Amino acid sequence: MPTNKQLLECLEKMAGRKCKEEGELHLCWLVEKSLDYEDWSLFISHLGNVVRTNQIVNWITPYNYVSASWQQRVIALAKVKGIEL
Secondary structure, rough: OOHHHHHHHHHHHHHHHOOOOOHOOOOHHHHHHHOOOHHHHHHHHHHHHHHHOOOOOOOOOOHHHHHHHHHHHHHHHHHHHHHOO
């Protein structure tokens, strides 16, 4: 599992901004907003796997999406962007 520092560095790389200027969730939102439809669908799928609370269910629900931490979002975004953590 990547450390918070590794996740933050990855997020700053994807967003092109430093976290000291913006909050982690805001940077995630900026990267998410830049995704096209195909990448957004991939992101939602990856986020569902990261946030999954029930091992049988691996899809994202509105609750999981809203409650996903910035760390979980970065892991899913990195998979979409092809960045290895």
